[in-house]
Amino acid sequence: MAVLSVGQSLPRVDLAAKVTGKAEYVFNMELPGMLYGKAVRSLVPHGEIRAIHAEEARQLPGVVAVATGADLDGLYPWFGPVIHDQCPLAIGRVRYVGDVIAAVVAESEAVAEKAAELVQVECEELPAVLDAYHAMQPGAPLLHPELRLPDTGFTDVRAVLHPEPGTNIVNYFRLRRGDVTKGFAQADHVFEDTFRFPNIQHCPLEPHASIARFEGNGVLRVWSSSQTPYNVQVALAQMFHLPQSRVRVDVPYLGGGFGSKTYPKLEPLAAVLAWKTRRPVKVALTREEEFITVNRHAVTVQIKTGVRRDGSFTAREVRLVWDTGAYADIGPRLVKNAGYASVGPYRIPNVKVDSYCVYTNKPPAVAFRGYGVPKVAVAHEVQMDRIARKLGLDPLRYRLREVVGEGDTFATGETLHSVGYQELLRKCAQEIGWGSKPAPSRAGKVPGKGLSVSIKSTITPSASQAEVRIYEDGSAAVLTSTVEMGQGSDTALAQIAAQALEIDPGRVQVIHPDTAATPYDMTTSSSRSTFHMGNAINLAAEDAKQQLRDAAAAMLRATPADLVYEGGEFFVPSQRERCVSLAEAARGTGTGRGGVTGRGLFRTDGGLDDSGQGKASVFWFAAAGAAEVEVDTETGQVHVVKFVGGVDVGKAINPQSCRQQNEGSIITGLGATLNEELVYDNGQAVNPSFLEYKLPTFLDLPDVLQTVEVETAHREGPYGAKGMGEAAVAAVAPAVLNAIRDAVGAELRDLPVTPEKVLAACAREEGNAGHDRDHNTCQRS
């Protein structure tokens, strides 16, 4: 091949746009005549709306309208990716502090904000449930007495959707493999641990923002910070009783998603306000609103594992209770995917998982980078170290012996492929200097090291479409609905298309999502774009080349099958000098035909049965982590000296982008491990700002932050590539926790690992010193 762009660390194509501030984000967009919507939010976690007094707000100069649930008359007001339990404006009931009761629309954002404060709401408070354990008990106050299931939806969730009527359990996923009773009976040791994880927030640089406008020709146009433009299109078409063809969703650059911008979020509200006022309306969240609008699931993980004397597994049982907040969003699927991932990447013959998705009167928990796995990986990896200690095994060698490899069967019954744990573990261990004990930097600082692995699926089944248009000069546009949200998709997809066409990547332009222009893609999430959209682009490029091959053959008076394409030219090998360039073939003979468009559809199959058996994922994320920490035994402060995050990327389309994604994953993981927690008081977030919510800063990062990219080519991936963007997140916390245990013997089971918790764990450890207990074995290593 003449031009090799795949595998090259080409500079990001969005670099100039972003550093010059020219990149367009919905949050910054202004349309002529645009109004601004601002939500009036519930102050109680659960209540019935009795009256809304908006007279004073309406009289404020600049206020155009105040909308309430009553304004949804004539619309289908419900939305939600799995359950239709959300409304753009509350109808009767509010279910969390922050739930949208009304919205003010005004000529400026400032007026809208001021007017929103003037709206008085009479609300009769109802009993609230503020944690999942209480919420799932019989007799707990019910958030949604009836569940509205849409006609269509994600087949993978629908197949395993088992709400428990009369409770707040919106989904119960179970996995059964082998016989755990028998398995535990065969065990020499049984370990049981419980881990707890709080809500955290995605903190995208660009808060959620949506603009809606009803055009004169009856089309509803929406510009939105969405990772799922097509899903939004479908939801709005349903809400406004419009054909999908009359809802057009555009996504320009998106300033960070991390899962928070999947499925409808602000779009229904913006559209309703535009519909009511007949003018374009923008709704954008303040940072405080961002914190109370979506977050990451809080969860409790109970994990019980039986092992033989040599450490080999006989059984594992996991019980997961997820706090999904007031609306289901994608929670019902997340508890499935994190459910089977909770088994960990190990060969375990008997497995039982029960995973509950439970409504509570808290803000909705949604998808978050790692999709639940960063929590379940803490459980299996911290316990793994505990087992190793109990049995006197080296954590590295133990993992190397028990971890899954090529051809092994996973808990879901499927065969694993492209899971390079051996190489990952060895490389991460080597980079961290596994086996040697570093000297403390000064007295009172105790060093330690820890390892981890994690496994995660990607959304399956799914579909991606791409079009590759070849212009008459041989340059190409790639039309996909993949959202460039900072992950580098524009660059990677351009490289894939350039490689397929054997042209300079600078001649490939990736077009941003627009449901009227770019074809269907299920979602930009689940780190699926390189694999799925890359494949779709390859198919589209082949389709385009096939059309051009026919044209070139006619020009060369040859049969298409005899033509070779190389370096941007078609030719018959025996007559290399007589060739037709991509441009010539695209132009065609005569006046020209205006180029060609190739199309590609990449679709995966899969799904699980009621026992959680089947095919969960078209590829698997394999990650490993290695941490070196120093714990200040006086303050409890944990400093991560070095972190090595390893991911099997299949094939690095752009090695530098892969490194950057891994670095981002590690930082996300470190924030959740050491700093981040959304704290609630009676359902009210008490730290919804960057002053109080401790997102890691550059000063909080490890002294050395290192990534390892392993390439175990995936046979179905484009050039062997698979997804990797979020893979490393899950390996971070367990490696750090294991390193802290290694340093000071502290057994930590609740995130984040604050200095207070470390000191308390150390104190517990002092008290337990010398005792050997079946559970929670703790000793200074």
Next chain:
Amino acid sequence: MAVLSVGQSLPRVDLAAKVTGKAEYVFNMELPGMLYGKAVRSLVPHGEIRAIHAEEARQLPGVVAVATGADLDGLYPWFGPVIHDQCPLAIGRVRYVGDVIAAVVAESEAVAEKAAELVQVECEELPAVLDAYHAMQPGAPLLHPELRLPDTGFTDVRAVLHPEPGTNIVNYFRLRRGDVTKGFAQADHVFEDTFRFPNIQHCPLEPHASIARFEGNGVLRVWSSSQTPYNVQVALAQMFHLPQSRVRVDVPYLGGGFGSKTYPKLEPLAAVLAWKTRRPVKVALTREEEFITVNRHAVTVQIKTGVRRDGSFTAREVRLVWDTGAYADIGPRLVKNAGYASVGPYRIPNVKVDSYCVYTNKPPAVAFRGYGVPKVAVAHEVQMDRIARKLGLDPLRYRLREVVGEGDTFATGETLHSVGYQELLRKCAQEIGWGSKPAPSRAGKVPGKGLSVSIKSTITPSASQAEVRIYEDGSAAVLTSTVEMGQGSDTALAQIAAQALEIDPGRVQVIHPDTAATPYDMTTSSSRSTFHMGNAINLAAEDAKQQLRDAAAAMLRATPADLVYEGGEFFVPSQRERCVSLAEAARGTGTGRGGVTGRGLFRTDGGLDDSGQGKASVFWFAAAGAAEVEVDTETGQVHVVKFVGGVDVGKAINPQSCRQQNEGSIITGLGATLNEELVYDNGQAVNPSFLEYKLPTFLDLPDVLQTVEVETAHREGPYGAKGMGEAAVAAVAPAVLNAIRDAVGAELRDLPVTPEKVLAACAREEGNAGHDRDHNTCQRS
């Protein structure tokens, strides 16, 4: 078919957008941070720029830059559809009063205008040529000593492009069929006439407007009032040395084109100013600038015809001299197409046409509704009546006998199809009450009637691409680069797609041109969209249905070939009850694939050889006109009492739209016949405003304006349809002139027919009364 949308007078889909003022036009568009460009124009018709003094302008607060030809350094500054003779900013030489010497860019339009007036230009005036006859003489001052031919271009023009080096003749088209010398020798009578036509202007409601912005990712985006987005894309890519994929041209609604917005116009200037300032720049013309930027060719037509005693033709010779102004634009093609059309739709065995396209120091003449034919039709039709009078033939019966019909051979040697002149003439004659003489409305008013026919080609060869996307709910988007410029394409194309898919046209959305999203179309002009894009859409719809048929077959466990598609459903005829809807097939099984996209390419072949023989057109416009006028013998005022315009539409996709297009054509024709003329004084337009340039108002319209649509199905047209939008224009002037002759005997050969000219002609006629002359036989009928 369950849904019949083709043939229905559905309301225009752009109706609401337009009557509510919501339709978006570039002229009204504003982008954030946008600057405004205003041209500094030449005051002399021909000159060398010696110096440009812009200091004062630059110091005006709000002025960001003043650009001149020197700023084109590093660019390829030339553009033009046939000859690269234009620059966005003059380099050294100016060639007409209005030529762009410099441009001011400012924060507001008002400041830009004011600053433009402050720019001082030192210009050394050169000898100018202000009419085509003088310009084509040897030794005349040359406008373009060298002609820059682009590498690629329209094959139909290039094949017949014969500039005459060392002269101002930029193209000379000739047609030779049979032997005119022999033909004239066989004639019993030879008629010679000369007709003159002035420049007129298109007067689109929306003046030309273009906005250009260089995006952060290196893409040049342009929003423009263009009828040819892809042509603009190619020109800008060449100018800025960019791949086509990095130039993106959007065309929202366009407020009237009439040919004036084909090929690059303001786009290069807007792009150059955006490139210089690094900000979005809008250039929009004032009405006065509109008048001096483009216009319709002035032309002199000499026509000589030999007939036998019975009126049958033996030979025709036509000499056409077109004043194309200072830059060629599409003139070289126009002189070809109007050249062969000048023969008229008659069976004439020996034909000779010489058509000259000549540079003059006047604003560039460009395409205009009718493409030259409204002038040549005056020549052959006024002469036709003169022949009839000479030979004592009834103009209707004479035409019916001599006009071409199905299977006849045209002057270009090709066989004619779908030319319903017989029906057109009979119907128009019937509607006008041919044969009866109306009573004058009052004394001094003399009534008369006249008939006409005309023939016109459409651009051939050409190509149109379409995509039809079927969403998961079975609704559809039609992606084409056809520009909705008021002609009703959104409606007609939606109807065609709806018919092909057998769905409600309300579920079809036509997407406006965007070269990054909608596939190639050569041009929205030449009344070609219904025929070409309609065919492309049918192909795309079939392609989409084929994909869905395969999906449906899998769902029904049937073979695709066994399936019938009817009323939006696939089924096996023997099992009608088991069916798969369009939506179900689009969704596919399982999680879905996101619908399908079908593609269609419709391409025509053709072209003429050096004798003007070959295939000129994929279909032919056949039109007829019938006028009843009343001439005020005292004032010379002509009042058109009734006009009937008839067009063979092949098949009326939307009958009401066809009528409206015909009405528009007739009004355009009447304006040129009675009112419109751009007057120049030493190259300077003296009436460039709606106060002085007499565009017809509603008060100027006939008392009765009637249209006749005949449907002679075209075998290659979608549902038999062919183009018709501009067909009637050419039939207007000759019918009115013939009616005036019928009324008062006045022989008029110069348009517009002002009262002064009528009175003068009547006076000449009085002087000639009773004389029988070979040429210019005039007598009161």
